[in-house]
Amino acid sequence: MSLTETRxxxxxxxxxxxxxxxxxxxPRLLEPEDIDVSHPxxxxxxxxxAQFLQYSKDMPSVDDDLEVSPSEKVREMTCWLQRAYEExxxxxxxxxxxxxxxxxxxxxxxxxxxxxxxxxxxxxxxxMKRSTKLSEEQxxxxxxxxxxxxxxxxxxxxxxxxxxxxxxxxxxxxxxxxAVLAEDHGTSDHRSAAQNARDKKExxxxxxxxxxxxxxxxxxxxxxxxxxxxxxxxxxxDELKRRFTNAxxxxxxxxxxxxxxxxxxxxxxxxxxxKSKLNAWxxxxxxxxxxxxxxxxxxxxxxKQGLVSIxxxxxHKLKETASTYTGKAxxxxxxxxxxxxxxxxxxxxxxxxxxADTVRGTMDRVLATWESYKHCSHSLQVFLGQEQAGSxxxxxLSKWSSxxxxxxxxxxxxxxxxxxxxxxSVANELGKLNRRWADFIxxxxxxxxxxxxxxxxxxxxxxxxxxxxxLVQEADWTLREAVEVSPEALHSYRKRLxxxxxxxxxx
Numbered sequence: 001m002s003l004t005e006t007r008x009x010x011x012x013x014x015x016x017x018x019x020x021x022x023x024x025x026x027p028r029l030l031e032p033e034d035i036d037v038s039h040p041x042x043x044x045x046x047x048x049x050a051q052f053l054q055y056s057k058d059m060p061s062v063d064d065d066l067e068v069s070p071s072e073k074v075r076e077m078t079c080w081l082q083r084a085y086e087e088x089x090x091x092x093x094x095x096x097x098x099x100x101x102x103x104x105x106x107x108x109x110x111x112x113x114x115x116x117x118x119x120x121x122x123x124x125x126x127x128m129k130r131s132t133k134l135s136e137e138q139x140x141x142x143x144x145x146x147x148x149x150x151x152x153x154x155x156x157x158x159x160x161x162x163x164x165x166x167x168x169x170x171x172x173x174x175x176x177x178x179a180v181l182a183e184d185h186g187t188s189d190h191r192s193a194a195q196n197a198r199d200k201k202e203x204x205x206x207x208x209x210x211x212x213x214x215x216x217x218x219x220x221x222x223x224x225x226x227x228x229x230x231x232x233x234x235x236x237x238d239e240l241k242r243r244f245t246n247a248x249x250x251x252x253x254x255x256x257x258x259x260x261x262x263x264x265x266x267x268x269x270x271x272x273x274x275k276s277k278l279n280a281w282x283x284x285x286x287x288x289x290x291x292x293x294x295x296x297x298x299x300x301x302x303x304k305q306g307l308v309s310i311x312x313x314x315x316h317k318l319k320e321t322a323s324t325y326t327g328k329a330x331x332x333x334x335x336x337x338x339x340x341x342x343x344x345x346x347x348x349x350x351x352x353x354x355x356a357d358t359v360r361g362t363m364d365r366v367l368a369t370w371e372s373y374k375h376c377s378h379s380l381q382v383f384l385g386q387e388q389a390g391s392x393x394x395x396x397l398s399k400w401s402s403x404x405x406x407x408x409x410x411x412x413x414x415x416x417x418x419x420x421x422x423x424x425s426v427a428n429e430l431g432k433l434n435r436r437w438a439d440f441i442x443x444x445x446x447x448x449x450x451x452x453x454x455x456x457x458x459x460x461x462x463x464x465x466x467x468x469x470x471l472v473q474e475a476d477w478t479l480r481e482a483v484e485v486s487p488e489a490l491h492s493y494r495k496r497l498x499x500x501x502x503x504x505x506x507x
Contacts, residue, residue: 104236197259
């Protein structure tokens with residue numbers, strides 16, 4: 001439609017006849033020369049119009065249109081966008097050798113018509129943004145829309161570049177400024193977002209240096225040539241002035257927004273790094289060597305790299321920038337979001353910092369427990385191997401009993417804090433060693449009863465010996481049963497084992 005104003009009457013009639021014949025199936029009964037005359041043949045015209053009336057009878061009614069499925073509507077809008085895209089290409093190519101004014105006016109006419117007709121597409125695109133999965137029709141619509149938007153922007157860029165000097169330099173400056181001032185979409189990659197905000201902030205500083213010079217260009221530019229004709233359409237000059245004013249006003253506060261964005265994304269990136277480390281440091285843990293490696297990683301991250309200190313300093317800078325941001329009346333509508341983001345970041349930093357201190361203590365305890373467990377396990381195995389063939393009660397039995405209790409305490413703790421594979425291995429090893437200890441205690445108690453009790457007290461000691469034997473048997477049964485490696489089963493097993501061992505020790 002935008003070309004109708006730039007073409008002759010006969011050219012427009014030729015295009016209308018072509019579309020009617022190809023798109024609507026209306027036979028070509030007339031030629032442009034038959035119509036573009038002072039006194040056209042009215043009978044021929046009425047015959048041709050009758051063909052359109054017949055076509056209109058075959059068009060779907062409003063009720064039929066209401067029955068169109070959503071997918072069909074999406075396809076219709078996709079086809080419309082594709083036709084509009086082809087029309088834009090036609091507008092652009094047909095005015096390639098025309099003057100700047102004619103090409104600009106043809107483009108603007110097309111854009112105005114396109115914007116008026118695009119309203120049905122907007123709700124569809126908005127709904128697609130909220131959808132987690134798009135259909136093939138929706139993907140095609142999005143692609144057609146993106147193609148159209150990209151092509152429109154390319155045309156605008158070419159029109160800016162074709163401006164006469166010195167306006168073309170001003171237009172190029174405006175394009176760079178508008179790119180810096182454009183709002184970025186949210187991203188989960190905080191490191192890249194922080195760097196992007198930092199880069200834009202530096203670009204903005206450089207562009208602001210040239211602002212006054214371009215303002216002079218606008219004020220001093222005379223839009224007439226030597227013959228008194230306009231160099232560019234007045235609408236284009238007004239557009240440049242409008243864009244420049246918008247850039248100047250927006251840039252005044254955009255630097256603050258970019259600085260805040262840089263610091264906020266930086267804090268979020270540091271928090272993400274710390275949380276990732278905490279996930280590894282808090283367990284469940286593995287072998288003694290793996291715990292030692294985690295402690296070294298904690299030392300490198302917290303003490304050498306100073307991640308927590310860097311986070312606290314970045315958070316302090318963020319709060320200062322946020323205070324400047326919310327103190328500007330022109331940015332007051334963002335105050336709620338800024339205050340909420342800072343509060344959340346401050347809370348997360350406090351929790352993560354405290355956990356970093358706590359988890360260090362936990363890893364120290366796990367490492368110390370591993371050392372205790374391995375020491376007790378090795379010592380007890382050596383002792384039981386030496387005493388296996390012995391027939392006398394060792395003099396330092398209480399020492400070994402204490403060591404065996406320490407072994408179980410260490411083992412039970414490791415079972416609770418290690419991963420399933422390590423926990424199962426510790427439980428099996430602990431069970432085997434406890435069964436050997438139970439066998440040793442059973443032999444020792446009977447030897448002690450037989451050798452140490454005087455004959456006159458034998459009868460009174462018999463019940464005690466029987467009780468000891470019964471308790472040892474119970475402990476032996478407990479130690480020999482298969483244990484399911486789960487928190488509940490291990491907890492129950494541990495309690496029954498402790499009760500049995502305490503009872504045996506008291507006898």
